[in-house]
Amino acid sequence: MRKGLVSTAFALSMLGSAAMPSMAEDTLKIGYVDPLSGGGASIGQIGLDQLHFIADTVNAKGGVLGSKIEIIAYDNKLSPQASLVQVQKAIDEGVHIIVQGNGSAVAAAIENFVAKYNERNPGKDIVYLNYAAIDPILTNQSCSYWHFSWDANVDVKMEALTNFMKSRADIKKVYLIDQDYSFGHSVADAAMRMLKAKRPDIQIVGNEFHPLVKITDFSPYVAKIRASGADTVITGNWGQDLALLIKAAGDAGLKVNWYTFYAGGAGGPTAVKQANLPDQVFQVTEGVNNIDYTPAQETARAYMARHQSDPVFYPRMFNLTGMLFKAIEEAHSTDPGKFAPKLEGMKYATFSSGEEGIMRKQDHQFFQPLYISDFGPLNAKQPFDEEHTGWGWKVVAQIPVKDTVTTTTCKMTHSE
Amino acid sequence: MVEIVLISALDGVLYGMLLFLMASGLTVIFSMMGVLNFAHASFYMLGAFFGFQISRYLGFWAGLVAAPLLVGGLGTVVERYGLRKVHRHGHVAELLFTFGLAFVIEDLVEMVWGKLPVDYRVPPSLDFPAFTIFSGNYPAFKVFELLTAIAIFAALLLVVKRTRVGLIVQAALSHPDMVGMLGHNVDRIFMLVFGVGAGLAAVAGVIAGPALVTQSNMAGLLGPILFVVVVVGGLGSLSGAFLASLLIGLVQTFAVASNASLAGAFGDLVPSGWLQAYVGDIWNVTVAQVAPILPYLLLVLILIFRPRGLMGTRES
Incomplete structure (x- = not known):
């Protein structure tokens, strides 16, 4: 028995050293x-x-x-x-x-x-x-x-999203829901500021913050969104906070349009498909797979x-x-x-x-150029679906580099 | 407004019942054996993962039956060959044992199922809206969760109040030494209670897994709340645990639904005062934002003003 233990310990330690990153x-x-x-x-x-x-x-x-x-x-x-x-x-x-x-x-x-x-x-x-x-x-x-x-950064992305939203007359009441930390507050502040400037007629009916990656059931939040009468939600949520939020909305049958930064992240597409929200979820990103550019599409396929x-x-x-x-x-x-x-x-x-x-x-x-895309059923020229849902991201607006440039207050010392 | 109150009440009761499924086992184990079982939430997690694994081959319903039995069996083994051996060295050793066990289980789960959430789906037979209140749907699976929890609560109540085993368990809750003196096999009762407690936590895992997220940190997210339930409910009281579970479930959901803040109640602070700099943040924070810490606030208040808990029968 003891011998067995010793040899196991030895084998384990060998395993450990083999798994260590090589120090070459x-x-x-x-x-x-x-x-x-x-x-x-x-x-x-x-x-x-x-x-x-x-x-x-x-x-x-x-x-x-x-x-x-x-x-x-x-x-x-x-x-x-x-x-x-x-x-x-x-x-x-x-x-x-x-x-x-x-x-x-x-x-x-x-x-x-x-x-x-x-x-x-x-x-x-x-x-x-x-x-x-x-x-x-x-x-x-x-x-x-x-x-x-x-x-x-948040300001650039929100500028792009609100420029797109500005021309959509069906948006009347907007609900903001974000994660309760510096990034979420930046998103909410930028959305408030820019909507006020571009579409003063839009009513902001809610500005919610929830704890970061700790909520497993968003249904109380969804009930609140519904009660507010919102037709559109803007959120900077990412990861499970986005996927679970949309999942809860699907369960409750909440039908609103979603303007997001990260609906394309893990679990997002699956949640949107399950909630059955075709062409109602938008995201702003630096690219999606269905942009017709061969080198990127080949790499995406290999990955x-x-x-x-x-x-x-x-x-x-x-x-x-x-x-x-x-x-x-x-x-x-x-x-x-x-x-x-x-x-x-x-x-x-x-x-x-x-x-x-x-x-x-x-x-x-x-x-870099930015793209606003929405998620839904694809046509023949859009070969990429997401997470095997059969739906994919389709570009609805493109923002050239020159329109994404913002000012900065940064004063750093560069090396000489 | 009525809509929010109604939905929050439903969600709050549901969350409370899930908490109770777990807390009932924890509180009985704690009261009888004096062991604060840190690994209890891990049995809940194991229930969810076992349920997920079984559901992939035999369907959700088989998982609902088999997973709690498996986890319950595991619980009895842990008690028989782990806790009972450690018991001789006192409560600190037992505490450390369960504390370590929680980490071991979490790591094992990560080894087998990975760190990412697994795709545990609601069974198709329950994947439809049960009813519509105002303009919103209430999913059938949630109704099922609620009914299951209530059924188990009723069964538990019957066993504890109406059977001989229940009688001994009740006696052991308040006077464990006396029960031993009377010649009952306290060891076997402990083993049974531990197994049933673990099994109940696993039931909660199986029915919460598809609705929430099934991943390796789910025990860590729920564990601390369970201790709040046990302390608030009071040592040695199942009805206390029930009451505390519902209370915490409702407090949390209603807090989320509320937009109240100090600023809303008393008006904005005068801008630019020194007061603004110091208490501005606290003044403007809404009840919804502090919802996750409210149970712990409750814990602190209970410990200060009523250390035996809401319905506790003894001090220690």
Whole structure:
């Protein structure tokens, strides 16, 4: 018995060392810090799958500057405190590139941490690449040289949504429901401000905040929306907060139009289909699969062949990694201190349509074409459905880069 | 307005009944054995996952019957070979044992089913609107959840009040030592109660799983609320647990439905005062926003003003 235990322990420890990330110096390590358990896991896992897919594709072609890419995942449980512990752990393990996206509160904490770390450790620079957190504060008041942001921020997205909504005369009463943290409040504030300016006749009949990824039954909220008499809901909800909200609306038979940022995320399409809301759910994103652009569609097909059960897709992750690798190659260095200047002002053919986007030097915000799409039954020219529902995203409006540019209050010190 | 009140009442009672399915087991185990079972919500989670797995092969109804039996069996095994051994070393050891067990179960669930939510569907035979109130539908599955919970409550009440086993359990609730002295096999009663408690939690898991989200953090989300129910209801009282469950269910749903805030009640603060800077946030926050912490507020108040709980029969 004892002998058995010893050999088991030995076997386990061998297993452990085999599973440890290899410490070889010739890989380019990218640390992915996002929720991989708990309420945000469904979203965090997709970003990780996609990073692995990109790394494998690039590695098959020989890697970047001859070194292979290694993705190391760190579960931050969507908590700012846990994220800082994980970022520190990543740095200790030799990671210089941190990728994170979910939760603007997390993003703000990491942005601040990385800036301070680089100040205290000259010559050991860390760069933070943000693929999804879009609270405007990240590229305004609290902007940092070591932070780059790839998704359009809340103000830009809301500007696009409200420009589209402005011409729809059937919108009379709008209900706002958002997650109760910095990002949700930014969305609600922007919606109020812009609707008031563009359509003063629209009545805002509710402005609700609920706890982030803690609600499992949204039916009390749906009852409230119905009682308000709203015909339209605007929400910045993402992940399970969006999927469950729409699911509860479907259960209660609430028929309103939904204007969202993230209905395309994990579980969203399934919930919309189950709630039977054809062409009533809109989202604003940097691209959808049914844009007729062959390179993007081919990549999407390859990805979906590999992740059949979880076929959701973020184009912004491709823009982020593509630009990162380009900057590293231009700088001939994997040192963030050397390649970060190359990212500033970089022009890049965006993944979804090939149209050119630009990383603004002033605040490190990426500007790109945006698309408003609605979700419903497809025609022959729209080959991509979502989550095997038979329905897909169809572009209803396109916003060129020049119309997405906003002003910034950011004053950062650029490296010389 | 009437619509919101009606729907909130229905939802609140439903949530309360689900809480009671779990809290009933927890409160009986706590009162009889003195063990605050941290792993109780984990049995609820196991119920949901077992139910999901069985439903994929044999359908939802088979899951509803088999999953609680399996989890109940698991509960008795845990009691017989885990808790009973640890019991000799006192309550702290038992507490730590259940505390660790909760983590072990969560990790096992993550290993088997992953960290993402599983696709646990409402059975097609119950996937329709049961009735329409005002302009909204009320899903049939929710009505089914409610009826199941009420049926189990009635059955439990019958067993406890009308059978010999119930008599001994009741006696053991308030005077566990005396029951042992009288020659009853207290060990076996403990095992039985633990198993039934785990099974009841699993029933809650099977019927809540499709309606809510079935994923590995669902135990963590519900666990703390259960302790609130037990404390508010009072030690050694099933009816107390019932009352507390309903109370907490209703408080939470009605709080969400409410838009009241201090600003709404007393008018806006004078802008630009020092008062605005310090209490502005608290002044403007709505009851709906603080809904999730209300049960814990209740917990604190009860502990201060009525430490034995609403219907508690003894102090410790």
